[in-house]
Amino acid sequence: MELRRVSEAVVRRLPKYYRQLLLLESAGVERISSGKLAQQMRLNASQVRQDFNCFGGFGQQGYGYNVRSLLGEIRGILALDRPYKAVVVGAGNIGGALANFEGFERESVVVEALFDIKPELIGTTISGKPVLHTDALEDYIREHDIDIGMIAARRSVAQSVADRMQTAGVQGIWNFAPLDVVADIPVENIHMTDSLICLCYKINHKLPDNDDIE
Amino acid sequence: MELRRVSEAVVRRLPKYYRQLLLLESAGVERISSGKLAQQMRLNASQVRQDFNCFGGFGQQGYGYNVRSLLGEIRGILALDRPYKAVVVGAGNIGGALANFEGFERESVVVEALFDIKPELIGTTISGKPVLHTDALEDYIREHDIDIGMIAARRSVAQSVADRMQTAGVQGIWNFAPLDVVADIPVENIHMTDSLICLCYKINHKLPDNDDIE
DNA sequence: TAGATTGTTAATCGATTAACAATC
């Protein structure tokens, strides 16, 4: 059970293992082998075992992995066994979608409030969450021990919002503005448009379809 | 000018080059070297040249790359020099955000209509786009020559929506439902929750910060 | 026990980076 360095590629696969194990558990599956799991996820069995062994030996020779206990281990590794409080800056379309994005509850991330500067929005609620003036951002983060700052604001203000969030003490930033914000805390920049652009590329550069290899 | 296979990693970088070149052009920059561009994008100069040379020799020894012409080349490679018509299935929060997602216009992707099954939504408009009953999906796609199908529907119906879109003739699918839909046409599955989960992981597994290497 | 499957080392593969002749 020697722990090795966890590469970004491994980290990116962890949520996918988590999702698949959730499905297996709710389907009542008790145990699974690396081979079966790999098949279901279109991965390689060695890769699955390598990935898990970054964190410890969760399996048993001749048996495989117990779904429930593996799920628990991965939930712990992903730190989804504790709650997170979040705020959203930018109460437009994306901010509104974030405010009640389904799946947040399950992952224990709860949006507590939204922030905007438009007078007509302030004082309203979105999905039951209050919309406050962005001037109150730092105070709110400090007073409510906010863990995660979500940015759904315009590109031009995104970096300064990130700076303010970090200063006020959030532990991570989830950014949807179309530029990479930088911070000394963990940041996930989501570039939805990049994915759409890749789709356009693929539409116009069709490759021989090797999806149906069995 | 020998063309090599274009890996997925290269395709994923193309939108980032495109964005950076847009910035440079609007800043009035006329030419750029692979070294400068790499520095700005936190890439390696060799990588930049390798990437571009997947598609042809766009540079000039001793000079570098002309920003405007390189931008044009990449726009062409990404096939952003033609319009795309799109529909959105699911007129909830995410669907609403997609209906007027900023950046679509610039990338020439225009949402023409949304589809839902909720009676109270049908006949309304969202961001000026009509909301129609999902029963009319196939006919609409055929009659309006829709290129891209966007899925912002519940997980349980996402795959069948994808099947119907494909049958009706869309060329690509942009899926936001929390499962991978499969099709014989290009598909981009966006798992926003996966990114949030990775953020939780990183918050709880802080690594020595090597962001400030200069 | 025999069969199955892990954990882990070794081999392979592909992507990134370095080097440098070509050339503007």
Add this chain to the structure above:
DNA sequence: TAGATTGTTAATCGATTAACAATC
């Protein structure tokens, strides 16, 4: 021309896959 920078080949690095002894 001299300096700069590309295009491209070679070297390195890291991730994926294969192999197999350990062991349940």
